[in-house]
Amino acid sequence: MQVKRIFAHNSLRNFIYFLVDEGKKTAICIDPYDSKIVLDFLKENQLSLTEIWNTHQHPDHIRGNNELIQKTDAEIRTPQAAEVRTFENGKSKVLSYLTPGHTMDHLCFHLYENEQSKALFCGDTLFHAGVGHCKLGGEPQILYQTICELKKMIPKETNLYVGHDYFETNLLFAQDINPSNSEIDSWLLRLKSHQSFVLLNFEEESKINPFLRLDCEEIRKNLHLDKNASDCEVFCSLRTKRDSW
Ligand SMILES: [Fe+2]
Known part of the structure; x- marks a missing residue:
């Protein structure tokens, strides 16, 4: 496909x-x-x-x-949650995941073709350098659990096909909260010179997305959370800060 x-x-x-x-x-x-x-x-x-x-x-x-x-x-x-669909005589498979948080019935679709070709259609669950808001029927604690599940399940070479292009704004927020992260600066530079939209895989995403880097000391410090705060507290605090940023 x-x-x-x-x-x-x-x-x-x-x-x-x-x-x-x-x-x-x-x-x-x-x-x-x-x-x-x-x-x-x-x-x-x-x-x-x-x-x-x-x-x-x-x-x-x-x-x-x-x-x-x-x-x-x-x-x-x-395809409903946990449903597997097969296309092109079994060559392509799509597995549907229930990924609540942005809305409580949100789904992501994971396309597998071979080891090199994997894609996740993540709607408004995960964006480049961010995650979906929880203001219209969502729940940040639940979105945190979903993101933890995706981190465990999704192979690092999976390309992320996100629902919206919020990359630049999300990167500026990420830079604000994690200024020592040079990967964020590089992506901002790349966006300036790039004519079309970029595509990141899960590994690239994990290096820049503050919502995937909850143990980062600098992020915790900038959120004024002490080092004993739980990952879920960091996630929810990031989400609240991003909502009014
Ligand atoms: Fe949405």
Whole structure:
């Protein structure tokens, strides 16, 4: 399955994703923010849409659903928690994880093809250099547990296909809270010279994302937490600080 990513050019900076089966000329769309963008992409690439998947039910992730159901033969067939789906005669597998925290029924989709090719469609659970907020039906303590689970489960070479492009703002927050981290500075420099959107794998993400680096002394100090604070306390304090940053 080929992965295609399209930026929706909206103020919320959504990404729309496609899993494309080139042999069958079919596509699955993940989180269709805009039906016109999806229909144009299908037309340009002569693909038919078979399924729509939604990571969660926030309006910007399901906005295109109804029109796409009317204008194509696609069905909403989001793989439910722990469901494994097989594509291309077993060559590609997708495993769906329940990842509560941003919303309590949020799902992430893990695409496996071979050892080199792995992708996680993480919706609003994990962003580059950040995590989703918990202000609309979420719970930061639960999101902390989800992120711990993902850290254990996700192979480090897995590419992260996040729901929104908040990378630059998240990096500036990360730099503020973890100023001695030179990896953050390098990514900021790289963003300035880069024309298109970047893609990080889990290993790269773990070096810069403060929400994955809860034992960092500098982060704890800048949050005014003592060294005995639990990782969950650090996570929730980071989330609160980021909410008003
Ligand atoms: Fe959301």
